[in-house]
Amino acid sequence: MRTRITExxxxxxxxxxxxxxxxxxxxLASAVSNAGGLGILAGGSASADVMARQIxxxxxxxxxxxxxxxxLMSPHADDLAQLAIDKGVQAVTTGAGSPAAYMASxxxxxxxxxxxxxxTALARRMEKCGADAVIAEGGESGGxxxxxxxxxxxxxxxxxxxxPVLAAGGIASGRQxxxxxxxxxxxxxxGTRFLTVDECTVHENYKRKVLKAKDSxxxxxxxxxxxxxxxLKNKFAREARSAELKEALDGAEQELRHAGxxxxxxxxxxxxxxxxxxxxxxxMVHERGSAAEVVQGLMAEAETILNxxxxxxxxxxxxxxxx
Ligand code: TUI
Numbered sequence: 001m002r003t004r005i006t007e008x009x010x011x012x013x014x015x016x017x018x019x020x021x022x023x024x025x026x027x028l029a030s031a032v033s034n035a036g037g038l039g040i041l042a043g044g045s046a047s048a049d050v051m052a053r054q055i056x057x058x059x060x061x062x063x064x065x066x067x068x069x070x071x072l073m074s075p076h077a078d079d080l081a082q083l084a085i086d087k088g089v090q091a092v093t094t095g096a097g098s099p100a101a102y103m104a105s106x107x108x109x110x111x112x113x114x115x116x117x118x119x120t121a122l123a124r125r126m127e128k129c130g131a132d133a134v135i136a137e138g139g140e141s142g143g144x145x146x147x148x149x150x151x152x153x154x155x156x157x158x159x160x161x162x163x164p165v166l167a168a169g170g171i172a173s174g175r176q177x178x179x180x181x182x183x184x185x186x187x188x189x190x191g192t193r194f195l196t197v198d199e200c201t202v203h204e205n206y207k208r209k210v211l212k213a214k215d216s217x218x219x220x221x222x223x224x225x226x227x228x229x230x231x232l233k234n235k236f237a238r239e240a241r242s243a244e245l246k247e248a249l250d251g252a253e254q255e256l257r258h259a260g261x262x263x264x265x266x267x268x269x270x271x272x273x274x275x276x277x278x279x280x281x282x283x284m285v286h287e288r289g290s291a292a293e294v295v296q297g298l299m300a301e302a303e304t305i306l307n308x309x310x311x312x313x314x315x316x317x318x319x320x321x322x323x
Contacts, residue, residue, distance in 0.1 A: 005187035012036030018191020019069030022266035030061035033178020035292035048079035072097030118146020132142040136170030158184030172281035203269030215283035232276040247266035
């Protein structure tokens, strides 16, 4: 399947691996890149030194393109922006803010720039600053989210910009990949589905929690103070939610409550006090397997369904069978 995204990056499949902070390391990113998608290293708030080592490790594990994600609320964002240039990474994705200040220097260095946007306004600004593509991320996603959901956001971003759009949020199957393409996307970003693959080094408790989850097991905390985060329900999330509602905590207090919570989930596997960020599709992730199996499964299912006409699709839907 060739799209402007596969052409832009020289990759085989239009599938990006979600930039999951504390989780998306060289092991996962190189596995996804080796499978023909785009692996993405995500440091969250990690320092440039830590990410430099991750980049070196990813280069040792794959000859294929991979990206560095920069979480713009990180205190190290400036250093990471420079690191991408010094290390000559092929692509940068960004989240949780506007990367406008860095765009010119990345482009001068020949780095492909693909910001995550949660609104048409930011998508338009990013196109004007020279972004190569945007990832339109709906509120079904895990982690820090915007206000709109994928079904409504993606077509509106597609109508707003000429550069290619990837869809993120709520995508864990080939059917959902096909649906994203029908909404006008030219690629997808998949996070939660990669949490349980063999090459993902996240704590085993995190994997088990995703595998056990059902549709209603995610919850959004932090909506009141303006930094909404979706994750799996546990003691931490329930307490955070009820404290927010009772005390209408201010933003600073909420940040404090969240400090270290993703690390406690991803590294320590602390089931009570960790923040197990995951998307709404956690309820449909029931398997482990390899990253390559996920990439190939998504592509095969999407290609099958996209080759059907409406009659075949509706007949198949009646049977309720897997593809
Ligand atoms: O960034 C994400 N998801 C994340 S980041 C993260 S780590 C974290 N650490 C501490 C506190 C909070 C999170 C976990 N998950 N997704 C991309 C994304 N970006 N979603 C929404 C946005 C976004 C929101 C507002 C991007 C830009 C924006 O406004 C920028 C502007 O200037 O208008």
